Amino acid sequence: MKYISRITQQIHPNKLKVIYTNHExxxxxxxxxxxxxxxxxxxxxxxxxxxxxxDVPLVxxxxxxAALLAIPTFFLFNGKIRISSIVLCILVMITMAxxxxxxQGIHDIAILAFPVxxxxxxxxxxxxxxxxxxxxxxxxxxxxxxxxxxxWFIPSPFKDSPIFDLIIGSIILITxxxxxxxxxxxxxxxxxxxxxxxxxxxxxQDELRHLNIHDKLTGIYNRSFFDEMIMLIERKxxxxxxxxxxxxxxxxxxxxxxxxxxxxELLKRTANMLAASFRDGDIFxxxxxxxxxxxxxxxxxxxxxxxxxRLRTYLTEFNxxxxxxxxxxxxxxxxxxxxxxxxALIDADQRMYEDKAARKSG
Numbered sequence: 001m002k003y004i005s006r007i008t009q010q011i012h013p014n015k016l017k018v019i020y021t022n023h024e025x026x027x028x029x030x031x032x033x034x035x036x037x038x039x040x041x042x043x044x045x046x047x048x049x050x051x052x053x054x055d056v057p058l059v060x061x062x063x064x065x066a067a068l069l070a071i072p073t074f075f076l077f078n079g080k081i082r083i084s085s086i087v088l089c090i091l092v093m094i095t096m097a098x099x100x101x102x103x104q105g106i107h108d109i110a111i112l113a114f115p116v117x118x119x120x121x122x123x124x125x126x127x128x129x130x131x132x133x134x135x136x137x138x139x140x141x142x143x144x145x146x147x148x149x150x151x152w153f154i155p156s157p158f159k160d161s162p163i164f165d166l167i168i169g170s171i172i173l174i175t176x177x178x179x180x181x182x183x184x185x186x187x188x189x190x191x192x193x194x195x196x197x198x199x200x201x202x203x204x205q206d207e208l209r210h211l212n213i214h215d216k217l218t219g220i221y222n223r224s225f226f227d228e229m230i231m232l233i234e235r236k237x238x239x240x241x242x243x244x245x246x247x248x249x250x251x252x253x254x255x256x257x258x259x260x261x262x263x264x265e266l267l268k269r270t271a272n273m274l275a276a277s278f279r280d281g282d283i284f285x286x287x288x289x290x291x292x293x294x295x296x297x298x299x300x301x302x303x304x305x306x307x308x309x310r311l312r313t314y315l316t317e318f319n320x321x322x323x324x325x326x327x328x329x330x331x332x333x334x335x336x337x338x339x340x341x342x343x344a345l346i347d348a349d350q351r352m353y354e355d356k357a358a359r360k361s362g
Contacts, residue, residue, distance in 0.1 A: 019078075029076060032085055086125065093140055101147065102153070105153075114140070212224070215285070217268065218268055221285035223288070229295050239341075243341070244304065246293070248327070269325070270327050274311075277310070299335070300335060330355045330359060
């Protein structure tokens with residue numbers, strides 16, 4: 001029972017969404033999987049009926065067909081969707097052909113599986129593979145018709161030649177192939193249009209989401225997103241967490257002396273400089289006209305001070321490398337060790353203004 005359970009887990013349909021990521025591949029894989037399960041059920045029913053009626057050749061054919069279904073199943077759950085689809089279609093055709101050979105030729109009810117197989121192949125194969133399989137199906141049908149006509153595998157051939165039935169059946173199959181191809185082309189076009197529309201919608205949603213959480217001028221996070229992250233940290237109780245505030249000292253003077261375009265350029269340069277100073281997991285946002293804030297998750301007081309001093313050093317080096325366009329920033333930091341992150345916000349803001357006052361007096 002444990003062995004059967006392991007096999008069942010290996011071929012569980014949910015696993016297909018892990019193996020295949022493309023929407024079209026998932027669609028085809030799902031069809032193939034359900035067809036395999038359906039064939040096992042159909043084989044079981046036919047096997048029961050054949051056993052009751054004593055039809056030994058049919059029992060033998062169904063058992064072999066059922067055993068061979070393991071081949072497309074193996075390919076399906078190993079990422080070989082094209083091979084699995086082709087092998088499955090061929091196995092079904094050969095199994096149905098064998099049953100008609102030992103039955104009543106093209107007059108056998110199993111022959112109905114041939115046009116059904118054409119439409120199935122249309123759903124799971126590309127155009128080249130579909131036409132290749134359609135030729136195989138047509139060839140099998142013609143071979144069965146000739147076999148019935150000349151008594152190759154039926155001991156007592158029909159008194160009336162089935163050639164007319166063979167011609168009519170071939171025409172029906174060719175018509176089915178043409179119709180299936182037209183339907184497939186239409187389905188492919190509709191699917192491509194749907195995929196394109198989905199991609200455009202996703203792009204629009206991503207762009208809208210980006211605009212909602214990012215500052216338009218600097219490209220970093222905005223106040224709204226910063227506040228959301230503060231609430232998230234508090235809700236999850238993920239402490240310690242630190243806050244750092246940064247304020248540009250001379251933005252007003254730059255705006256007054258050189259214009260707002262120069263002030264905007266100073267804001268962007270400052271944002272780029274600061275963004276390069278923090279870790280990937282830190283939340284860096286513009287929360288006011290000339291004010292920035294950084295949320296430092298899982299950061300204690302000692303680490304926050306190290307980051308602050310490292311930023312001061314980086315700022316000094318930056319200004320030394322850009323003497324004509326220096327950036328002067330006041331900084332303040334605070335840490336919430338076990339809670340009350342909002343108090344840390346107030347403390348960091350206050351320390352930033354203390355730093356600004358000390359810099360002016362110095």
